[in-house]
Amino acid sequence: MTLNQVLRVLRWQIAFAVVLVALGAAALYAADKACADAEARLADAERIQRSASARLLTAQTQETEVREAIDVYGRLNEAGLVGPEQRLLWVETLDMTRKRLGIENIRYEILPQRPLTTEQARQLSWMESRMRISMELPHGQALLDLMAALMATPTAVVQPRQCELERQARTTDRLRATCELRWLTLQRLEPAS
Incomplete structure (x- = not known):
């Protein structure tokens, strides 16, 4: 059997193999793009989480400061230091x-x-x-x-x-x-x- 005869017999198998390779390459490209998009979304989510954590820490610090200021104000008020002169x-x-x-x-x-x-x-x-x-x-x-x-x-x-x-x-x-x-x-x- 000559090469042409072999190619004629295998042409559908070769075409199917080429289609499968193309589909595999497309799937690999799509997976790579999806992975890059997921990494970008992960980076955005981590940035948002860090920002939220920083705001939460600031709020907790401010809450502590406000509570301390309220306590000081209460003591000053009880002592009669707040309000009209006596x-x-x-x-x-x-x-x-x-x-x-x-x-x-x-x-x-x-x-x-x-x-x-x-x-x-x-x-x-x-x-x-x-x-x-x-x-x-x-x-x-x-x-x-x-x-x-x-x-x-x-x-x-x-x-x-x-x-x-x-x-x-x-x-x-x-x-x-x-x-x-x-x-x-x-x-x-x-x-x-």
Whole structure:
């Protein structure tokens, strides 16, 4: 049998084999494209998952910070630091401490309250009232004890700014003191309409 005769007999088998090879190549190409598409979708899904994980972590961190801020706010509110000033309580504390320490003569002036910052983005703002005190003291420790008592006032953060001391006369232990204090409170800001 010659080659032509063999090809005639096998022509349908060869054609079928060529079709099968073509179908296999097409299937391989489709599988490769599907694999590349799946890898791209996987990469997108991983990117989305990383982004979501980062947002979740940020939200959890912010939730913790908000919970801590709420706790701090609650403690400050319970202490009376949030809200209107309680000047009457401050003056009563000053008077009781004056009597306890034996300070006979004391004069004070509380200046109008003012905000410490002009930032309106927050719902709470630190407010400051300055107090000027002039007094005659039996000794220097009385001034320290008075400042400690005022700084322990729960309804404000009290910060001594400056004090000037002078002896009244060379023959006496009595002192004259002039001090300036800051009384800090938190005030809720009304939302802008």
